[in-house]
Amino acid sequence: MKLRYAMVCSSNQNRSMEAHSLLKREGFDVASYGTGQHVKLPGPSIREPNVYDFGTPYKHMFDDLRRKDIELLSLGFNSRYKRNGILPMLKRNLSVKLAPQRWQENAADGPFDVVLTFEEKVFDLVLEDLHNRDQVLLKPVLVINLEVKDNHEEAAVGGRQALILCQELEATENWEETIDDIINNFEKQHRRKLLYNISFY
Template identity: 40%
Template sequence: MSLVSDLRIAVICSSNMNRSMEAHAFLAKKGFDVKSYGTGDKVKIPGSAFDKPNVYEFGTSYEDIYLDLQQKDKSLYTQNGLLHTLDRNRRIKSHPEKFQETNEKFDILITCEERVYDAVVEYMDNKSPLDNAIVHVINIDIQDNLEEATIGAFLISDMCMMLAKTEDLDNEIEEVLHNFEEKSQRSILHSIVFN
């Protein structure tokens, strides 16, 4: 499938498990050049109780997490959708990746919550730029549940389609994001950082 645009896009949430992966799947199907990441210290997903999350290191394969949860409580993790989520994830890539550990270059970094946005902007501001290329960091708040992740993926996909149609992204992005905010009734944060 040919790319719909040459924009290099990263979608970033906390654990690279739900929101970023749902958007990754959507954008990849549409033909975007997309990767996904998390910014957290560890990969945290719901456990048997609110205060007992399952915690894994970044780099642990989706397959291993799937098998671990299946062994711990197959019916719970089938019911809450985690096994389905992990099944989707392992078809897209092998394991959750941490944004702060990648050397990839992107034109647009899309974050799924404000604290992730803050972490990405801070990281980009503190690292030495490679070639001073402009990178747009855009946040759209998406609650971390399966239904919202799907809605969020639609919204991110719509926004990326709008951005892909620009002649000059750097000069047109503010107008595109303003139009997207009005259309989606979601507020957007936007910063420029350098790669």
């Protein structure tokens, strides 16, 4: 059964893009999104993130941060963005798609069969958005939250687990009948608690 998948995190940079990249490589029909107001990347300090609008190409962010990095180096500071993995991440992202997309602004991309989120707050925002739409198709959509910390190591683990979960769903004839078993088996196998909900388009 060929399902359509959406991977969603806050900024459509790290967790959703790691999963998108993996699933795309494995031949899945997959898209990815963020639910935040803006795209935020680490900056010179926690209080000064680099902020971009959704739709800003990853290539633009890459060039912008590389330029800032060269300026830091010329002032005798550390290479911040290369060291913290931001530049390699952006390079990966721009090989997957052009720019981060915001879930709430891309309703026309649906309907999806499965939406996988990586943070409970994002899970709630996706469900809220689906409930607020005109549910005219009455086509079910499975929304699952796999909680993943927003760092490169955890995103790599989360991406692999997202792939395993999607392979399980892809292998079933009818996920609506088997979803409880799939979730229970996954939780036992990976010792991760999943949240899930069925909404409609």
